Amino acid sequence: MKMFKKISTLSFAILFAACGSNTEKKEEKEIKLNSTPKVEETKSAKEEGVTKVRLTGNDQMKYNLSEIRVNAGDKVELTLEHVGKMSVETMGHNFVLLAQGTNMQEFGAKAVEFKDNNYIPESTDNIIVHTKMLGGGEKTTITFDAPEKGEYDFICSFPGHLALMKGKFIVE
Ligand SMILES: [Cu+2]
Structure with missing residues (x-):
């Protein structure tokens, strides 16, 4: 029982970590998108x-x-x-x-x-x-x-x- 508890805590931690990094990646992507300079019309x-x-x-x-x-x-x-x-x-x-x-x-x-x-x-x-x-x-x-x-x-x-x-x- 004690062993099971340990494993489930561990897997929860992994799941949480995975979630966290996904969110980070998404944020990174969003920042990149936002920082892309807008192409201004050079032709008038x-x-x-x-x-x-x-x-x-x-x-x-x-x-x-x-x-x-x-x-x-x-x-x-x-x-x-x-x-x-x-x-x-x-x-x-x-x-x-x-x-x-x-x-x-x-x-x-x-x-x-x-x-x-x-x-x-x-x-x-x-x-x-x-x-x-x-x-x-x-x-x-x-x-x-x-x-x-x-x-x-x-x-x-x-x-x-x-x-x-x-x-x-x-x-x-
Ligand atoms: Cu000036």
Whole structure:
């Protein structure tokens, strides 16, 4: 009788352990599923001759897009949205489209000197177009003509941000 009790306790323990590890595995799987980054639309919504682009920036200093493609001759309607909560002073984001041949690092270093102008260097021919600087929860839209065919860099000119906040703007 004593022996039987021991065995049944043991098997109960094994059963319990098995249950436990199953649950763990399931949880692990769920976490993996949740952490899979959502594939954002890189192709933008297109109307006649107008390419609409939605670019977001967050509190983790990241854009949602690393590449924006538009057609030559199109008008581009670009909306930048700061989807974070941090202030413009600590985590400001903008969109700056740089002319070809611009040295990104040099431009970034120059931008730091223009705090009073929202980190947009004055009298420069390195900028094709830019948005204003946004804080958490803010949004702005600019419309401009796509530059000629080719590859351009876009960045956020807030100090230090272009290390992560940069991408290619491709006109085809
Ligand atoms: Cu930024």
